[in-house]
Amino acid sequence: MNSKKQNKIAIGALYGIAGLVVLILLALLGYILASGLPQLSWHFLTAPAKAFLKGGGVGVQLFNSFYLLILAMAISFPIALGAAIYLYEYARDNWVTTTIRTAIEILSSLPSVVVGLFGFLFFVVKLRLGFSILSGAFALTFFNLPLLTRSIEDSLRTIDLEQREGGLALGLSRWETITRVILPATVPSILTGVILSAGRVFGEAAALIYTAGQSAPALNFADWNPFNISSPLNPMRPAETLAVHIWKINSEGIMPDAKAISSGSSAVLIIAILLFNFAARYVGKRLYKRLTSA
């Protein structure tokens, strides 16, 4: 076989592989949407779940997912921002920095179930927070911190050294240079990173089953006092999220329409993540245009 023929065969095989992969991936997306979209209705998205009967919804779970997401982001963003600033702007290139970077890498590679178990041990049991939104938010924070820190650090890296030199040459301190010059320039890319990591946090379940719990008590959406037990805002109540809900009804199997509910919930998750992805692209571009008037 000469090399030309070989070339043709190999390239043809690569076309085949790529085509197959696209087919698998599109079939996956298509299946989720095709089986899930018919389940979606206003009732499904807002009604509370029913344990033994047909016709429940995922209203409480959907709310819990967003509430946990916002809390986790509110805790992890400032920490990740600070850490990224120190790592990129202040830290010297020595063994301490290398060790710290390794630690962050280790945190990002830990299986999320281990992070969840630690959250269970520390927040639920040791600090007696119980299965609560707060425990869940902390577990999600740990899960999210390394990813967010890295993405913010990458954003800082995209800013030219001249910007920093310019700031310092104007007599600003390093901190002022960072907060007045560097950070405003990185807002679009930081925001993109935040939205993308929000997508990952939104779908996370393994870190939550033993921290935020697997039950979703009925909520009274007229009561917005965070100290009342049935208030949606109460951070001490157990809160099953949408992703945990899918897992739970499938492994328990006592719900008569578990399959329909899971299809619907999967579609909601996928659509939410699609929206996060598009939002990340759109907002990033839009903000960049506005801020740089380019």
Next chain:
Amino acid sequence: MKTKTTQQLEQQLTRHSKAAKLEIWGRTISLTALLLIVAVVVAIIGFVASKGIATFTSNHVNLWDFLTGKSWNPNITDANGKPEVGALPMIVGSFLITILSAIVATPFAIGTAVFMNEISPNRGAKILQPVTELLVGIPSVVYGFIGLSVVVPTTRAIFGGSGFGILSGTCVLFVMILPTVTSMSADALKSVPRYYREASLALGATQWQTIYKVVLRAATPGLMTAVVFGMARAFGEALAVQMVIGNAALMPNSLVSPSSTLTSVLTTGIGNTVMGSLQNNALWSLALVLLLMSLVFNLIIRLIGRKGRLQ
């Protein structure tokens, strides 16, 4: 003897300015944030390790028996009065499922990455890249649910039995790690300088020869990192696997018999045991094994990175 004015002047001159104070403040705050993350890492490793060691220190289980014992029944004691905590079925399950899914996923992932980068960059950027990026973000429970409603019935129809088992788990993990490994492989190929390809083509090599003998060779460390990363993800994946593997803590005697992995036993067991009991401690030991393995994967990635740089 200093007069009062010179003293004042000295104070004024040596005092931190407002900007300097702000600088110290900002630096401290950001350093605190960084140290907080490090503390979290240390705490996680410390807590899980101290809990995981308890099986061996306070319950006096032999480490070797734990790692090689084939029966997992923490509630029952065997003939010698020792509890049956053999973790081998789960360890084998975890490794088997990880290695199999990596073996299946690697050719597809690297093939697709080559296609995206070398053969049809246009279509790659327009179709493949957005699709893989999107799929990286799909939650693992969704993969598990699809495994449960599509893969398991299919396996059942073809091989009989319940359909739960290593094979179904491998299929789910294959699709799950495929996007991750593909996009990381594509990054590795992208970092091969353009003139490598030009030089090879100029020597008269065909496109396939260039890909096979130059581009793939040059990108090997990056490709290996991508595969190990995918394996680490597969090893640590809990819920998707737990949903399709059947959760029977038995030595897997075939690919289609129900078995279990470290993560699946952990997710189903932790909630049903009492803190501090042997049953619970044994589960924490499994978590420790999981943690150590993720450190090993991390180490491998590091070693590959270092070796790749030396060349």
